[in-house]
Amino acid sequence: MELEAIPGVGSKTAAALSELDDPERALETGDVAELASAPGITEGRAAAIARGAVRRRHDDPGGFLATDRAKEIYRDALGLLKDRTVTSYGEKRLETLYPSGVESRIEEAREFAESALERSPDPDVLDALADVEPLSPPRDVSVRDRCLATADAERYTEAKDAIPELSVEVVEDARDLADLARGYSTVVALDEEFAGVAVDGDVRVEPDALERPAEVVPERVLAFYAANRECLQAAARVHRAAGIDPPLELDALEDALARVDSEGTVVGDDELDRLSRAVDDLDAAASTAESVANDALREAIEEQDVTVEGSDLLSLVEQGAGVDSLLARELSDEYAAAVEQAREELIDSLDLDSGEAEVARRAFSEEPTFPVERDEEVVSRLRDDLQAAKDRRATRRKRELAADLADRREDAERLVRTALELDVELAVARFARDFDCVMPEFTDSGFEIVGGRSPLLDVSFEAVEPVDYDVSGVALLSGVNSGGKTSTLDLVALVAILAHMGLPVPAESVRIERFGELHYHAKTQGTLDAGAFESTLREFAGLATGGERSSANGRASAADGSGGADGTNGANRLVLVDELESITEPGASAKIIAGILEELRGRDVTGVFVSHLAAEIREMADYDVPVDGIEAKGLEDGELVVNRSPVKNHLARSTPELIVEKLAGDSDGEFYDRLLEKF
CATH class of the missing domain: 1.10.150 (DNA polymerase; domain 1)
Known part of the structure; x- marks a missing residue:
């Protein structure tokens, strides 16, 4: 690509x-x-x-959302979907859904949505999703207990590139290998010439080691699983709760993950735990053993009556002897017993095996001395032996675990991707369930909405009254103030946007044409200045002639999901306009709107123009403009009672007319009757 x-x-x-x-x-x-x-x-x-x-x-030119208000409705709709995601990934992934006029793109998105609607948003699935997130890259690994060794300069460079986690050392002979073995728990010699060389320590001759990096440095494999341990475990729970066939055996994955912690350390191995404790506790255990020996010896001395004749004492002094000589002569058995107690204390407290115990016993000499002190060289040797054994054990366990996991990474990544994508699907399913949505049907002309309810209104969705409305061509929509004209336009825009995103729509049923652009002009606040008024007229001129949209409102951007405005999709355009008369003086508004409707008639436009000047516009137009009306049934306790579904071919009465009619009915005077006749 x-x-x-x-x-x-x-x-x-x-x-x-x-x-x-x-x-x-x-x-x-x-x-x-x-x-x-x-x-x-x-x-x-x-x-x-x-x-x-x-x-x-899909060769999609973009630009479906042709005005700022259309983009606002899209963002609001997207927000409702995002509110139903669990993961941050799901939120961002939903932004890849956008309204399009290209049939192949709509159908692709519809397939996704129809599959999503089959999902059940089970609470257990949603709970498990809360711990799923995009996989993190593994941390850099640096291993200090092993090294690679070679006598070949070219092999040296190759090794540093292939396995940067390990130090690579240059050696000339077996003596150099032996020196390395004293500083590393494991040395991997890459040259076959070293085969059969006898060297103390863990030295392995593996000429093919660079071809098996997972075995030489299993930390590379484990680093990925350590960094993503909790996420992978959560993804496994998602698959189980949702009943999705996983790409790998979940029990085996979970068992392997249970053997590595978030730092990449192998856990759950009793022998490795024993060696780790022994290394960590060695100094404290040696000090405790010293105390045990000294306490026992001190107690023995206090309880023992030692008699030294003058001639013997003089002889010992002349020989320069001290208390150690007295111990050897008078308390040799007690000293031996105290040292044995120290040895057993050290061995038992560290849980040493027989080989380790043999070294540990030499930490306390049989030569009498007081106070009893450990031999630091022996303790250091024991520490080195324990550390080397620990490192070898850890490496072996890491190799075994890495061997189990090395070939599963791709499947593990797919496991997480599937869980994250499920969050996106469930967001669509929850949106459809929460707002009683259906998949729309595409038709040849206009739109027909049955039982549509907008979730964008500032009331609970249950309180929203359903609306039926259909338009083919261009129609005027009249109605009382606060009767629902603007919310009807919002509903039409929302339905059109969701349908062209390939998503379900909040209605009992919807039939809608595949439009190439949505132009939604919201009601302006106050009269526009000359420049803005001119810009607005230029845009309607472009709609009437099929030319380019004006740069003021028509330029789309990637930020709102509509793509660029580099052309149309060759399909009809949906135009929604809310009280265009507010752009200029009332006397000129009806003339301008009538002229615009005349120009749009017969063009590739389906439109709804909301206006309080429907009667005046119809009189000035050179054809019989269709007028629909949101009719108020009357006033009850000062509140309008409205039929929210527009009545076809009906000029709705205004709010003032309803108020005058109510006053005329409540009064015997002729004043209100004469006012009512003016309507």
């Missing part, structure tokens, strides 16, 4: 993406987490790149 051919990807971004292990797979699947792991790529940027890859794959 030519990375720079993706919309929005330049040379620097392409270079960053090329550092990924498999950028094509990440782009093909919309793997935002993987794309965001490229140098300098944020999650938001990764989502935009994934959208660009989708557009390129």
Whole structure:
């Protein structure tokens, strides 16, 4: 794949993406987490790149969301979906869904949505998802207890490149190997010429070691699982709870993960634990053993009556003898017993095996001395022996564990990706369930919404009244203030956006044309200045002639999911306009709107224009403009009672008319009757 051919990807971004292990797979699947792991790529940027890859794959020019209000509705809809994700990945992954006018893209997204709707958002699955996150790169590994050795300069360079985790040493002969063996618990000689050489220590001749890095440095394999241990365990729980067939044996994976901690240390091995404790406790145990011997010897001395004749004492003094000589002569048995107690204390407290115990016994000499002191050289030797045994045991266990896990990484990554993608699917399923959604049906002309309810209103969804509305061509929508005209436009826009995202829509049923663009002009606050008014007219001129949209509102951007505005999709356009009369003086508004409707008539446009000037517009237009009305049934306790579904071909009465009608009914005077006749 030519990375720079993706919309929005330049040379620097392409270079960053090329550092990924498999950028094509990440782009093909919309793997935002993987794309965001490229140098300098944020999650938001990764989502935009994934959208660009989708557009390129479907030859999608973008630009469906042609106005700011259309983009706002898209962001609101996306927000509702994001609110139903559990993982941060799910939030970003949803940003790769965007409304499009390209049939192949819509169908691809519909397939995903239809599959998602079959998912059941089980609480156990959602709980397990809470601990799933994109996989982290393993930390850099540096191993100090092993080294590679070679006499060949070329092999030396090859080894440093192939296994950078280990030190590589240059040797000339067996003596050099022996020197290395004294400083490392394991030395791996890479040259066959060293085969059969007898050297003290753990020296292995393995000419093919560079071809088996997982065996030589199993920490490389374990680092990945250590960094992602909890995430992998959570992904396994997700698969079990959701009943998804995993790409690998979950019991075996969980058993292996239970044997490595978050630092990459092998756990659950009794012998390794024993050696670790012995190394850690050696100094304290030796001190305790000294105390045991001295306490026993002191007690023996205190209880023993020692008689030394004058001639003997004089002889000992003349010989320069001290208390040690007295101990050897008078308390040899007691001293031997005290030293034995020290030895047993050291051996028992460290749980040493027979070979280790033999070294430990030499830490306390049989030569009498007081106070009894350990031989530091022997203790140091014991420490080295224990540390070497510990390192060898840990390496062996790491090799065994790495052998179990080395070939499972790809499947483990797929396990997590599947769990994360499930979060995206469940968000769609939860959205559809929460808002009583159905998959829309695409038709040839206009739209028909049955039982539509917008979740964007500032009331609970259960309190939203359903709306039925259909339009083919361009229609005016009239109605009372606060009757629901704007919310009806919002509903139509939301349904259109979700349908063109390939997602379910909040309605009992929806039939809708595949539009190429959505132009939604929200009601302006106050009269526009001359420049803004001119810009607005230019945009409607573009709609009427099928030309380019104005730069004021029509330029799409990657940030809102619509892609670039580099052309249309060759399909009809949906135009929603809320009280266009607010852009200029009331006297001119009806004329302007009537003229716009005349120009849009017969064009590739389906539109709804909300206006309080429907009657005036219809009178000024040169054709019979369809007018629909949101009709108020009347007033109850000062509140409007409204039928929220627009009535076809009906000019709705205004709020003032309803108020005057109510007053006329409540009064015997003729004043209100005469006012009512004006309507």
